[in-house]
Amino acid sequence: MDFTFNEDQLLFQTTLRAFLAKECTPEKIREIWESETGRSSELWAKLAEMGITGLLIPEEQEGMGMNEIDAVLLHEELGRAGCGEPVISTAAVAAPLLHELGIPELSDQWLKKVAVGEAIIGVGCEPSPFVADANVADLLLLQDGDGDEIHAVDPKTVNLIHEDANDPSRRLYSIDWAGSDATQIASGQTAIDLWGAAVDRGVLAAAAQQLGVCDRLISMSAAYAEQRKQFGKPIGTFQAVKHMLANCKVKLEYARPVVLRAAHSVAHGVPARGLHVSMAKIVASEAAALAARTGLQVHGALGYTWEQDLHIWMRRAWSLEQAWGRNAWHRARIDAVILSDEALLGPGTTF
Numbered sequence: 001m002d003f004t005f006n007e008d009q010l011l012f013q014t015t016l017r018a019f020l021a022k023e024c025t026p027e028k029i030r031e032i033w034e035s036e037t038g039r040s041s042e043l044w045a046k047l048a049e050m051g052i053t054g055l056l057i058p059e060e061q062e063g064m065g066m067n068e069i070d071a072v073l074l075h076e077e078l079g080r081a082g083c084g085e086p087v088i089s090t091a092a093v094a095a096p097l098l099h100e101l102g103i104p105e106l107s108d109q110w111l112k113k114v115a116v117g118e119a120i121i122g123v124g125c126e127p128s129p130f131v132a133d134a135n136v137a138d139l140l141l142l143q144d145g146d147g148d149e150i151h152a153v154d155p156k157t158v159n160l161i162h163e164d165a166n167d168p169s170r171r172l173y174s175i176d177w178a179g180s181d182a183t184q185i186a187s188g189q190t191a192i193d194l195w196g197a198a199v200d201r202g203v204l205a206a207a208a209q210q211l212g213v214c215d216r217l218i219s220m221s222a223a224y225a226e227q228r229k230q231f232g233k234p235i236g237t238f239q240a241v242k243h244m245l246a247n248c249k250v251k252l253e254y255a256r257p258v259v260l261r262a263a264h265s266v267a268h269g270v271p272a273r274g275l276h277v278s279m280a281k282i283v284a285s286e287a288a289a290l291a292a293r294t295g296l297q298v299h300g301a302l303g304y305t306w307e308q309d310l311h312i313w314m315r316r317a318w319s320l321e322q323a324w325g326r327n328a329w330h331r332a333r334i335d336a337v338i339l340s341d342e343a344l345l346g347p348g349t350t351f
Contacts, residue, residue: 048117079212084169167319
């Protein structure tokens, strides 16, 4: 399998990295944290102008008409920049879900708005008990019943209950609501299949962002190890510190192909898609968690301070591990697939 990206894909990644370096600085992230909504309408509009919000939306709906393979590098850049805008829920999950529902009234109303940055969509389904960004959402797509119902709900008609989060970039809410025939837009096996695809897209996007978070943590730690001195020498010259950072780099480079494999599986709808995205989420989250622990150790007591930028990415590593299923949930999912018979995966399936 060839994971080589073409020139256009790499150029898009480079362009987004340069944009985020200017528009999503640690100073601006802190400003967004302190805002009432925890979101920046200005940054969201600029991301839309670049095409980020419309990545998976068809061109006839003002989108980019891309797939998850195109998007994986861009999610990595969002993670590298520490960007907390609701790209995963709105662009990676809700937009393709609305398209696949095949309901013209919904897709015509919402997809163009998402593509041009005029709408945010919150998604509430297993494995997360909370809905991120429900406070700023223009539409909520919620799971009901035994996972076999999809409801499109006006946020103004529900009761939002704010939940604490360790990452100021995430505003989480429990939702007190009741579904009805008027809000139900899919049911039965159709809803189950659509939710399955939606969750896998969310898991993949979170895993890809973890790669960027991990890379940024390693870079910050390596840079600080060159500055911090003990016994008259930079601590980066000490073998123990070198080994710690090298271990993080190894974890990252082993995680990246697993995430790319998952992107291919989601984009092409392979039978083992769920298995691949769960594996990707685990290895990417573990790599980011190790980089966070190592970064804190390298920075010493300074790493605990609010003023140090390190904790922005440490918090992203922790919150992305919890988003779209924690590692324990994904391990259980992998166990269920591996221990099941071949019929669940399809004949000739390879991992």
